[in-house]
Amino acid sequence: MSGKIFLVIKREYLARVKKRSFLLATLITPLIFPTILGLFLWIALSDTSTETRKLIEVVDENNAYFLESNEMYTFSYGELSPEEAKNLVQEGKRFGFLYIPELNLERPQGISFYSEETPALSMISSLEASLKQKIEEFRLFASGIDPAVLSSLKTNVNIQSIIVGEPGGERVSNSVVNYAVGFIAGILIYTFIFVYGNQIMQGVIEEKSSRIIEILVSSLKPFQLMMGKILGIGAVGLTQFLIWIVLISAISSLVMGYFGMTMPQQQMLEMSGQQELFPDTGQEGLMEMVQLVQGIDFFQLTLTFLIYFIGGYMLYGAFFAAIGAAVDSPSDAQQFMFPVTIPLLIAYMGLFIFVLDDPNSRVSYWLSIIPFTSPVAMMGRVSFGVPWHQLALSIGLLVAGFLSTTWMAGKIYRIGILVHGTKVGYKVLWKWLKDNG
């Protein structure tokens, strides 16, 4: 009998893997991310190198605020009246004009920027930052402090977070890297469950509506058929995942190699919004990056990912199979999608709102323990380090969870696949569940 399950798995697997669309999706998807990344990098690089500096006219009623020109902006002090400066902007001779009225240092107000086109947000904030610094310097002077002395007192602090473990097993961790890892792993599992769960549902509906099911269940038990389908499609997912891992790492290293090692680092810094953590991109930063990446236990991460991927997929896959069996067409399935979508959405949103923010909070803990949310939520926590007993509890519950959803789905599936043309609601499903025949 187990040989027959294997036949079903093999059919489900080959029928999908051999499809041209599988090949396309598998090959193109991993290209999308690096391509977009590469495209942005290319635009960003060519942007700064080719664009002409923006010329900005400054009218300063205080005659005190001299802004230094930089790569992006050139400031011109033509001692013009505001009207004349405005005309220059209108004639296109200046990008914009910055008007600084006589300022009260206690409460600086009335600074305006005039331009033909809407200025970039980054430009306004850069102007604001420069003026702020100038005003602060004036105020420091006014209170008798030398800004030079103050700046010499400033220092860079960079806390290296180290996870305490067995002797020699201490590893450097960084919340940004952990965040990224948790983020990607959580989203991947969420997406996989939806995409492959839907394939299960479509497959069941195909067999049901084309009545192939009658021939099949006259040859093997409905439960075997359902399990064969779930496992076969799951194997397709794993295959796709493995191909992606290989492709993404190959292509990413190519892209990174092309743009140099500095780019992914900068990207990492921008993501964290904590530029001052690393002193620019010196040798020190590079060392730190290597340390951090080495700090990730890839084996453990991959293993937990696979466990939660398979567990989560099985748990929800059973639901998708039951839904497929209960309806006659995909459009009828909508009404039953609610109980599947909601817990997954909770897991997804919980990942962003709670888990990645504070992996050890009470909410994060429960999200990563309850089987309906744990596949997504635990992947958000795992890179931050999770006590083994929590991991064991979560995995244990996940296994119990998918065993019970599979059992329930089997009961619905067994009856549903043979029912045609009747409107099936939750009440009917409940009846099928209770039916012991």
Added chain:
Amino acid sequence: MELLSVQSLNKSYGAHVALKDFDLSVGQGLIFGLLGPNGAGKTTLIRIVNQIIEQDSGQILIKGQPLKMRHVRNIGYLPEERGLYKAMKVKEQLLYFGQIKGLKKQDAKERITAWLDKLDLSRWKENRIQDLSKGMAQKVQFIATVLHQPDLLILDEPFSGFDPVNAEIIKNEILELKRQGTTIIFSTHRMESVELLCDHIALINQAQKILDGPVKTIKNQSKTNRFRVKMIRKEEGNAVPWGTMEQKEGYEEFTMDLNGRQPNTLLTELMEYGEILGFEEIIPSIEEIFIQKVNESHVR
């Protein structure tokens, strides 16, 4: 020997009784007609025999042994509603169904080649089902049903959807299988379509069997002792000993009861009135017998 024996089978769906104390016995090597209107319980019975659903009570024996999952090897089933994986190739699909039924891969491959040749489908073996005509797809489905050489072939509404040419081809294949010893059960509500093929029939109505027996016996029992006569009368307008006559082209047609006479006596009597063109006993069709039986059971 009995190939299939069904004993006091009961099955209900909620309040709806689909089969009630149902008995059936199918002898080996026969074509057995399971006849009855839609909703009589035929499909339920077939599904139970195919182990798609379980009975509430009663038992089923195959060659004297209680029906088990391993018996799927002995049964071929063509459901009423046909279906194949549309995106799968003909050969792959047949191989899958053959293996699911328990055939070894190599055996299955050899038989697929033979059957595809036989039904003139060899050219299409690498095509997907969706590229085939409906008739061709049905032939593929038939092959999938018989590929594992089942002892018992259960065909639900076998000729529905087949065009006349393909129906004839399939009919001949079925007769060929019968000659080889396969037992065949036809289930249909279109009784005239299988009447001439069946050796034995059972009539089902409202979850119960109302008639069961060899076709010849049933027909003999249902004789009405009426004869249809075609005649050219000597003299028109003569007083005649029978009632209504139907005027046909060049002759008249009427029916007469034997009323205890021998057919020859009746024929001799009739010959005096004119030239007899036809003299034949009226034997009701299975459908007429069915309607008669249903009416009788209602009266009871």
